[in-house]
Amino acid sequence: MTEVYPRVALIGLGLIASSMFWAMKRRGVVGHVTGYARSAATRDTARRIGLCDTVCDSAAEAVEDADLVVLAVPVGVMGDVAAEIAPYLKPGCTVTDVGSVKKTVIEAVAPHLPEGVHFVPGHPLAGTEHSGPESGFASLFDNRWCLLVPVEGAAPEAVETLTTFWQALGANVELMDAEHHDLVLAVTSHTPHLIAYTMVGVADDLRRVTDSEVIKYSAAGFRDFTRIAASDPTMWRDVFLNNKEATLEILGRFTEELFALQRAIRTGDGDHLHAYFTRTRAIRRGII
Ligand code: NAD
Structure with missing residues (x-):
């Protein structure tokens, strides 16, 4: 497969970024991949397992030569990360994100990006209840949707190249506007997660049924229904704080x-x- 981007930077090295890395390498989609995560322990793990061609100790260093920069951090810090990397972005590069909410992420990120940098927000509809650099796998995006949410005036070539990139990672791509995205995801993902967390909370509160009984007798209903309540609390706190209107x-x-x-x-x-x-x-x- 021909290279879609010569150099890619992954900011945040959790489930989504690590899966992207393994999928990129499987398909030979890109040249060199740099990575950065805020926590030193995550960067050490990434180096140990060979996640990214170069793991950098600063976001600035990770993005400086990148043709594509992927923000794969919790939704609540997207704006801070954009502000941190903005001075170091290569003119003409594309910045995308994988955040589960689109409207507030666009509002938080877009104002920081310099002229000449293309911002094409995105959201791969793929995940598991696991998180962190060791949770990723190459087939996560296979036959899953990736929604791109181009902002007004986005360069069509930047959208097209990012579409080709996600297709090469195995995904099917569709374009959607931010508000509709947030409503659709409130139905298909955000509210179900809230209800799953609540069901576990209810079981925990019910003193006449012990926690060990819930675990021991967790037949199909509770087990299937609450799997997603094992998901990362930071990610989900940020999703609800950022998709208030639609989830309410x-x-x-x-x-x-x-x-x-x-x-x-x-x-x-x-x-x-x-x-x-x-x-x-x-x-x-x-x-x-
Ligand atoms: P994760 O918890 O596995 O990883 C998050 C990573 O971000 C970690 O490496 C953490 O060290 C890093 N990080 C946090 N704050 C940072 C900062 N300020 N600067 C740099 N790095 C920072 O999370 P994930 O599941 O990979 O989710 C990442 C993004 O993808 C989120 O915005 C989430 O909404 C979105 N998303 C998640 C799923 C899912 O099912 N998990 C699916 C689609 C999209």
Whole structure:
């Protein structure tokens, strides 16, 4: 495969960045990859496992020759990282991010980037409940969507090249606007994570069922449903603080539906329960 970018810099070396690195190397998509993470322990781990061709001790050093800079840090620090790297970016390079929220990330990052640098925000819809530099794997993006959210006036060539890059990493690419992205993700990812965290909290609070019983008797329901509640707390705190409007809207609707089901159970309205489960099962069965 021909090289899409000669030099790539990964800022943040967790699940997403490490998976990108292994996917880039698998497909020979890029030339040289530099990496930087704020924590020295993460940088040491990255060096030990061969994550990145060069692990740098500063973000400035990592980005200075890069043709593509990927911000793969928690959503809440994207703006700070953009401010830190801005003076060192190569003119004409592309900056992208992989943040799970788009509107506030764009607002936080765009003002820091100098003229002549292309900003093409993105979000690969792929992940696991694991985090850190050792959690990544090359096939994470295979046949998954990567949404690109070009800002107004974005250079079409920069969007096209980043599209080719993500396709080479195995993903299918679509363009979307930031507000719609945040609403869609509030439904498909953010609110489900909140509910999974809550279910674990409820089980923990229920003194008549011990934690060890929950673990021991965690049959399909609890185990499947709460897997995502093992995800990184910093990442998810930042997602909710940055996607307030959409998650509150979806949470409001969720609560209404839950109350309706609660009422149906209390009043013995089996028809309501059956009709509801029939309709939602049909939708769920449509998801492969
Ligand atoms: P992670 O916790 O595995 O890694 C985060 C990395 O960022 C770590 O290496 C950490 O050291 C580094 N970091 C934190 N603050 C920093 C700073 N100020 N400067 C430099 N490095 C810093 O997280 P992840 O799962 O790889 O998530 C990264 C981004 O990708 C987040 O914005 C998240 O919303 C998004 N995302 C995550 C998933 C998922 O399922 N985990 C999926 C898609 C997108």
